[in-house]
Amino acid sequence: MNEENFTAALAALFSQRQDVLTGPGDDCAVLDLGLPVLLLAAVDQVISGVHYLPDCPPALSGGKLLRRNVSDIAAMGGVPTHALLSLAVNPLEESWLLQFHKAIAEECEKYGMSVIGGDIAKLFTQGEVLSLSILGTVERDKLCLRSNACEGDWLYATGCFGNSFYSGHHLTFHPRLAEGRFLAGRFTNAMQDVSDGLLKDACRFAASSGLALHLDPDKIPLRRGVSVAHGLTDGEDYELLFAVSPEKADELERSWNFPETGLSRIGQFQKGTPGHVTGLEQVDLSKFNTGYDHFK
Amino acid sequence: MNEENFTAALAALFSQRQDVLTGPGDDCAVLDLGLPVLLLAAVDQVISGVHYLPDCPPALSGGKLLRRNVSDIAAMGGVPTHALLSLAVNPLEESWLLQFHKAIAEECEKYGMSVIGGDIAKLFTQGEVLSLSILGTVERDKLCLRSNACEGDWLYATGCFGNSFYSGHHLTFHPRLAEGRFLAGRFTNAMQDVSDGLLKDACRFAASSGLALHLDPDKIPLRRGVSVAHGLTDGEDYELLFAVSPEKADELERSWNFPETGLSRIGQFQKGTPGHVTGLEQVDLSKFNTGYDHFK
Numbered sequence: 361m362n363e364e365n366f367t368a369a370l371a372a373l374f375s376q377r378q379d380v381l382t383g384p385g386d387d388c389a390v391l392d393l394g395l396p397v398l399l400l401a402a403v404d405q406v407i408s409g410v411h412y413l414p415d416c417p418p419a420l421s422g423g424k425l426l427r428r429n430v431s432d433i434a435a436m437g438g439v440p441t442h443a444l445l446s447l448a449v450n451p452l453e454e455s456w457l458l459q460f461h462k463a464i465a466e467e468c469e470k471y472g473m474s475v476i477g478g479d480i481a482k483l484f485t486q487g488e489v490l491s492l493s494i495l496g497t498v499e500r501d502k503l504c505l506r507s508n509a510c511e512g513d514w515l516y517a518t519g520c521f522g523n524s525f526y527s528g529h530h531l532t533f534h535p536r537l538a539e540g541r542f543l544a545g546r547f548t549n550a551m552q553d554v555s556d557g558l559l560k561d562a563c564r565f566a567a568s569s570g571l572a573l574h575l576d577p578d579k580i581p582l583r584r585g586v587s588v589a590h591g592l593t594d595g596e597d598y599e600l601l602f603a604v605s606p607e608k609a610d611e612l613e614r615s616w617n618f619p620e621t622g623l624s625r626i627g628q629f630q631k632g633t634p635g636h637v638t639g640l641e642q643v644d645l646s647k648f649n650t651g652y653d654h655f656k
Numbered sequence: 657m658n659e660e661n662f663t664a665a666l667a668a669l670f671s672q673r674q675d676v677l678t679g680p681g682d683d684c685a686v687l688d689l690g691l692p693v694l695l696l697a698a699v700d701q702v703i704s705g706v707h708y709l710p711d712c713p714p715a716l717s718g719g720k721l722l723r724r725n726v727s728d729i730a731a732m733g734g735v736p737t738h739a740l741l742s743l744a745v746n747p748l749e750e751s752w753l754l755q756f757h758k759a760i761a762e763e764c765e766k767y768g769m770s771v772i773g774g775d776i777a778k779l780f781t782q783g784e785v786l787s788l789s790i791l792g793t794v795e796r797d798k799l800c801l802r803s804n805a806c807e808g809d810w811l812y813a814t815g816c817f818g819n820s821f822y823s824g825h826h827l828t829f830h831p832r833l834a835e836g837r838f839l840a841g842r843f844t845n846a847m848q849d850v851s852d853g854l855l856k857d858a859c860r861f862a863a864s865s866g867l868a869l870h871l872d873p874d875k876i877p878l879r880r881g882v883s884v885a886h887g888l889t890d891g892e893d894y895e896l897l898f899a900v901s902p903e904k905a906d907e908l909e910r911s912w913n914f915p916e917t918g919l920s921r922i923g924q925f926q927k928g929t930p931g932h933v934t935g936l937e938q939v940d941l942s943k944f945n946t947g948y949d950h951f952k
Contacts, residue, residue: 361750366750366753367776369754370753370754370757370774373757373758373761374757374760374761374764374770374771375761375764375765375770376770376772377737377738377768377769377770379737380738380770380772383770383771383772383773384771384772384773384774388773389738389740389772389773391738391772393689393691393695394691395689395690395691399689401738401740401772401773401791402740402773403740403741403742403773403774403775403787403789404742404775405742405744405775405777405787407744407777407779407780408780409780410777410778410779410780411777441673441675442673442676442685442687442697444685444697444698444699444789445699446699446700446701446742446787446789448701448703448744448785448787454657454662457662457666458665458666461666461669461670462669464670465669465670465671468670468671469671472673473673474670474671474672474673474676474679475670475679475680476672476676476679476680476685476687476697477679477680477684477685477697477698477699478666478680478699479699479700479701479787480663481701481703481706481707482706483703483706483785484703484704484705484706484783485781485783487780487781489744489779489785491699491701491742491744491775491787493699493740493742493789495697
């Protein structure tokens with residue numbers, strides 16, 4: 361079974377309470393607790409030797425851990441509020457833990473978040489497994505889901521893609537929180553972030569909306585020196601993909617007020633096999649993993 | 657620095673939002689989002705070779721992971737509602753993952769909970785790091801905090817203590833959810849669960865309430881064949897400790913309706929150095945860790 365089908369099979373094991381608007385499968389779960397806002401919840405982890413090099417300073421791994429979770433909240437159109445930390449590390453050193461927590465605390469200040477709890481345990485071998493659960497909120501009319509793209513919508517992307525690992529972007533990126541808030545409700549209610557690779561995440565986006573997707577490889581914004589194939593598959597970009605109806609596209613492009621964040625129209629959602637992508641016939645992807653597949 | 661002081665120093669790094677009634681340091685964080693009920697949130701992990709033997713079937717490690725988090729909700733007087741899973745495992749096998757998730761799903765059914773999201777990644781070496789974040793709710797008048805014990809309150813405990821590991825209790829225990837709900841608001845608003853050892857957790861309880869504690873070692877309920885010293889220090893009991901005012905004690909003992917769960921009056925909160933324990937002068941604890949200290 362491929363990763364998509366297997367994780368869907370796992371998710372199907374869980375029955376969902378009535379207060380769960382969106383369960384596993386989007387960037388965050390969405391809970392309707394009867395408040396004016398909806399509650400968002402997600403979890404993500406980083407592991408030494410997998411998500412960063414083993415000698416990475418704790419301030420960088422901690423920052424990455426928090427910001428990749430903030431990126432999930434951004435993709436729902438929401439704001440982050442609270443976090444829980446779960447750390448399994450070895451050696452269990454006070455100096456390492458202190459630097460790590462200071463970095464998380466600094467990032468939390470920026471986003472108005474509180475770390476409300478955590479667990480620290482010793483790992484059985486040298487290394488780090490760092491997990492963070494994030495809570496957030498989003499106004500009902502701003503909620504953005506992967507399943508909300510419509511036939512004919514343009515696919516837009518923030519920023520640029522590729523070479524996240526060697527450029528250091530994967531440790532220093534800024535989650536597109538302000539951009540997500542600007543977009544949500546006004547220009548889109550269909551958004552997701554790119555962590556596993558532009559192509560793979562765009563496929564998921566289209567599949568969730570029951571649509572096919574035409575991508576324009578010439579329009580994909582690339583980090584300096586990066587090929588289209590790498591831009592499509594490298595991953596860890598932490599940019600936003602979002603669907604905009606053609607009637608709103610001009611106003612979006614006129615009013616986009618984030619000079620340091622690119623805005624690119626890279627494709628269009630179309631009727632067709634859900635998740636099927638066209639337009640890449642001239643791109644040689646034969647040597648590339650078309651996404652990060654944990655089960656390969 | 658000892659573990660208590662160090663974790664307090666880490667927690668002090670984080671400023672808390674106004675909606676955080678209780679931050680790090682209790683069994684759960686408590687959020688006041690403006691709902692009739694308060695929101696509870698906690699995270700806990702289990703690690704192969706640390707919290708269970710490496711060849712433990714996934715159904716047992718999964719059950720333990722969920723139930724030790726449910727125990728944290730029980731200790732607040734609340735009910736569990738939602739969970740997020742974060743798994744770092746190697747090998748990454750479909751059959752293992754399926755059994756693990758099925759076990760979690762079965763347990764969730766029992767408690768009326770939903771798993772609303774998760775992350776699965778490959779660990780860099782053989783083994784398992786399994787983390788679960790739990791959400792729950794509690795009525796405002798039922799909320800139980802470690803800091804709410806009063807001078808003169810009796811200390812009660814559910815169940816019995818000691819030898820959790822070799823007896824298998826640490827894998828098969830039932831979190832005291834029904835008992836916690838029965839107690840909360842009616843007989844107590846001061847409760848915590850015992851995971852790190854009765855003595856250590858009782859010390860924490862008293863310290864949080866700014867009180868000393870007198871323990872009666874003859875009254876501590878012990879698992880068959882267990883010495884008082886082991887009962888005080890073994891840990892992983894997942895029982896509840898709670899404070900009851902003397903006026904309510906008789907009614908509590910008369911109305912206790914959990915025939916399979918013992919109820920024992922084991923001590924009394926007293927004026928004195930916060931967290932100082934008396935009454936154990938005849939118990940030889942010299943060869944025992946008086947609690948599980950991750951930093952030793």
